[in-house]
Amino acid sequence: MPERIQTRAEIKDEKALNVLAIVILSRGKCGLSICTTRYLVAMATADLLVIITDVLMRRISYYYFPQCFLYITPVCSINAVLFCAAADCSVWFTVAFTFDRFVTVCCQKLKAKYCIEKTAAIVLATTGILLCLKNIPWYFTKELGEIINNIPWFCNRKPSFYTETAWVAFDWFDTVLTPLLPFVLILLLNTLTVSHILMVSRVRKGLRGQSQGDDHSDPEMESRRKSVILLFTISGSFILLWTLYVMYFLYYNITGTNPRDFTYSEFIFQQIGYVLRGLSCCTNTFIYGVTQSKFREQVRKSVKYPVALIMKSMIKQNN
Template sequence: MMRDRVIYFFNDFLPHYYRILAIIGVLFDKFMFTFPKFTANVVAFVTLLRGRCRLSKVVTSYLVAMAVADLLVVIFRVILQRVFGFYYSPECNVVDTIGYISVSCSVWLTVGFTLDRTVAICFQRLKTRYCTEKGAAIVIAVVSLLSVLTNIPWYFKYQPYFCVISYWFITSPVWQQFDWGHGFLTPIVPFVLILLLNAVTVRHILKASAVRRRLRGQQSGEKKDDPEMKNRKRSIILLFAISTSFVLFWIVRVFSLAVQRITGQYVGIPFDYVVVDTIGTMFQLFSSCTNMFIYAITQRKFREEMINVMKYPFVVIRNVIKS
């Protein structure tokens, strides 16, 4: 009885949930076709691309790339697969493959951004060589290329001309090893790396803060302005906000994948695992819609520029009407 209720709940709730994600990530307005469509990831992309948020060009490069990857996740994983039902269309292999590529790219770009900020904060000698615009461009290009190459095999997951998983994919040890390795590389390894990098960053900040207080003759109960720490504060807050969001929204998915990999269950998966995996996927996809709100909450200048970007089309329309 409980199992039937759970199945009924998910069957009834999930379509509405993914439509809401589609509205947040890529807004389809049925009543205002003549007006601009504001989307979370598009607004974040345009706002960051203007370069007026008082963030370094290196940080901006990573955030723009992450916004594009998140937008692709929303389009292919949420809208095409779960809202429009491309899971059951002849084009499902293309949509599924691009969905895997976009998720992998989004996850590993988050790792790249976290590594860049860890190096910038903790390793000053390496910072001048690694934390540059050229270095960010190379990392983004390499992550994008590897995401494409490592996910191309998903195209052959389905039977030709039919959106049905091939029997060979289910039974072949080769495919099982590929699936195992893919789940291990995305997202288990990135999840662990982000936790480790943030632990290194927190440890360095605590030690550096204690040293600077001693050098400045501060006592633990006193509060004095520290210009250097103020300058680094925005970058540190942004790093921890993005990393914390990633960990919270991916932890269920990582747990379910880890259980599957450890137990080696590829067929006959228990119902409880299916429920956990479904919840993990819901949170994982929701994480692709949250970065703009993280930027808006943690960065005052981003909020101001975001408002200007959203107002701009209406200003143009108003000026056209007046003229």
């Protein structure tokens, strides 16, 4: 049963922020390359879909619209597939963007061929299609909860999901693909990127004479320092927010406990893992975007513009 973990006001705020990020990034006025913008827009879109399919269409609607058509068994089974696909896309688009940043910083020869708009479009489209296909089996893990007026209602996970070899293997494959493999890839790519940045910074610092006590500022080194902080923030946020979900997965597999038989404390542990997993799918775009001064400037302009229009309209009416 979905937990009431967020209010409708909070959901509206999250949706508004994601929509704002998509609009601002799509305008291409943040000083980012077209390639980078494509990745960020894709990440923001996937994050928005996570909010819609999981929090809005499943958790919030359960409490405010319990008899909604969304809880007819085939519909909520499809929604489960859409949510899993959106969550996977959010994670793997982040991995794709991390790899793009790695190539940009560390592989100058490959950069000209890989870090272009066409390649970004191909990578994002291929990744999205494959992840959607991979999540189709989730539809068949659901069974109806009850029949009301000859209509199947609600979606419960089949008990066989936790016992049949094929489903257990699929569950392991799903968890390894998201988030265990992204854990490794993001850490590896960020470590290589940071190492390269530090190495280049030391060389640059020596060439500028800073190692001899020269205190002249270096904008390039400052930019790279911010990149290091950004990469560590992304890695730390991703790992911390997914860790509890991974622990929950390992717990019920190692102990052989069916989640449908969880105690109250185990159930709370499970739900917190779900909450943090969803939160992880809604933070990366803003961690990338908010650290960009031009992005913050565009946000301020977007907020000021409607206020200025209202004030202008009121002045005209008074005159």
